[in-house]
Amino acid sequence: MNYLIKNNNRGDKKKKKILFGVLFFVVISIFASSFFSGVFSRIGGVIWNSENFISRSIRDTVELFQSKATLLAENEDLKKRLETMVVDALATDIMRQENSDLKEILGRTDDKKVLLASVLRTPPFSPYDTFILDVGANKEVQIGDYIFVGGHVLVGEIVEVNPTSAKAQLFSAPGKTLAVLIGKKAISVEAVGRGGGNFEVILSREIPIAVGESVIVPQIDSMVLGVVGQVDIDPAKTFQRVLFSTPVNIQGVRWVTVVKASLLR
Secondary structure, eight states, X not given: OHHHHHHHHHHHHHHHHHHHHHHHHHHHHHHHHHHHHHHHHHHHHHHHHHHHHHHHHHHHHHHHHHHHHHHHHHHHXXXXXXXHHHHHHHHHHHHHHHHHHHHHHHHTSTTOOEEEXXXXXXXXXXXXTEEEXXXXXXXXXXXXXXXXXXXXXXXXXXXXXXXXXXXXXXXXXXXXXXXXXXXXXXXXXXXXXXXXXXXXXXXXXXXXXXXTOEEEETTTTTEEEEEEEXXXXXXXXXXXXXXXXXXXXXXXXXXXXXXXXXXXX
16 A cells, blocks of 8 residues: 555656656747747847948948039039130130221221231241231232231331232331431431331430330321330430330231332322
8 A cells, every 4th residue: 555655656756857847848948939039030130230231331322423423524514614605705805806906997097098907927926027917919919018007007018929918027127227207306317127116226416305206207108107215325425326116016916907008108
């Protein structure tokens, strides 16, 4: 009888151990499942967020480069437009100046028969103290015709005629001589060219000559040739040296008028 009771107790203890083991396993399984599920979930979240971050970064970088490229293209387009506007403005100013120059020239030639000519080359791009003009035999230009700047300032004469062009030599060419009247008393002297629109006159120191007085060419309808710019007097000498120059910038001349010599004599 006691033996049966002991066997029953042992059986009960064994069943309890098995039951406890099963419960422990279940609890551990549930805990482990919950734990690893959370870990994997967090790892997955990190990976997902990382992918999103990388994707956004790439997208933002691409958009940044696209924006810079767009800005550069727009900037280049604006530069080209600005350059075009500047060129157009300069062209307009040049046309206005040419129009003004032509009006001034034509307005000062009175009713004389004159030929308007464009200066193709001036010193230093043409032979010293010469103009190359865009008119020639085709416009009945002849050797000896006179050249004026601004319609009233005599500067030279035609020395060579080609079919569609002509060469004018300035009276200021080095060594070239020309009879002129100088000063208020219109003293007749000989002027010698010194180049670049400059002249030299030698006359008695007793003759009063002042800076700013005009010099004209009597045999060419008393046209203005230059203005006195310097008077050199040496007390030890009996003469004085007078320097005068053409009242225009020779290198800046763009238009001239050609006048027949016969019309001025």
